[in-house]
Amino acid sequence: MLTKPTGIGAINDEFEPETCRIAFVGEAGVGKTTIAALVAARLTERTRVNIAGEAAKLVDDCDADTGDGLDMEWVVADCPPGVDAIDARPERLDAVFVVATVESLERVETYERRATRYDVDCFLVLNRFRESARDRLQTFDGPVLAEYVYDNEAIPSAIDEDRVPDLPEWTVEAILIEALQPERQDAECALETLKRGHRSIVNVEVEERTDADPLVDSFESAGFSAAYFECNCRCHDGHVLARR
Incomplete structure (x- = not known):
């Protein structure tokens, strides 16, 4: 979350670019790269983005600003599997998003504790969600849920073809909202x-x-x-x- 106070004074017509750095972490096989790629692809439609990790194979960096991105730049890091990924330069992270499935929810607390150690905001993204798991999600005690993505056969097909899934009726922008100001x-x-x-x-x-x-x-x-x-x-x- 970007909450740095700014000095009171004249407001400039030109905005200084600000960078928001977010990391996607999680266990192997939960679809972490898919979520990171979906977010990065949406950001490229708005503003300047630098992508690191496996998601960079699916989404190219973007150096253009469409004027619809709050005059901000983003860094999207698709981290290697495992909680130790948070240890890599945590001082440069604004938010960590733990990607999990219902089956891996019990491991999320480990990631939350590691992010808390570095005073980095931590959120949950639940992947391959099914309505039958809603009760389990409601009783989950862990990071705030930033978003869930339904189980969708179009997603693995797209990844197998080395492209970002097309989900026209579902947005991942709540993840951006949580990173900036929840x-x-x-x-x-x-x-x-x-x-x-x-x-x-x-x-x-x-x-x-x-x-x-x-x-x-x-x-x-x-x-x-x-x-x-x-x-x-x-x-x-x-x-x-x-x-x-």
């Missing part, structure tokens, strides 16, 4: 938070997609960068994130 605020409080420099990034839920554009405009009119991010929640359509 705490929600209402629009008025969020704007005031940015103006006072209490946070560098704020997050506002929007019930309908049509509510997002006016909110983005209001942040930009106040001198901030803002963008809409989708999520898979049933109670609202997405989030507007804004930053100084």
Whole structure:
């Protein structure tokens, strides 16, 4: 989570690029590279991204900014299997995402403890999810669930063909939201938070997609960068994130 406070003062028309570094970790065979590639591919549609690890075989780095990425750069690390991967330069990580299946949930706590040792935010991404496992997920005591990805026969087929799976009805942008700013605020409080420099990034839920554009405009009119991010929640359509 990027929460570095910024000094109160004049807001520049030009935003300094900020880098968000996220790592995907987990046991062998849980689909970690698939999740990392899905996230990296979505980011390349928004902004500049550098990809490390096996996911780099599926997604190329991107040096272009579409103007829809909060003027940020990203580093996506698809780490080797095992908890020791977190030990590699943890000071350069903003968030760790533990990719697991229902069968490997008992190992997630080990990753959470290691991330906590370095004071790095840790989230869960549950892969190959089935509705029959929802009760198990609800009783799970561990990192906050950033996202789950349903078991889908299109995913292994795509990986076998060395390409990123196409999931047109499912987004992975909740992972980006959690990495940047998981705490929600209402629009008025969020704007005031940015103006006072209490946070560098704020997050506002929007019930309908049509509510997002006016909110983005209001942040930009106040001198901030803002963008809409989708999520898979049933109670609202997405989030507007804004930053100084």
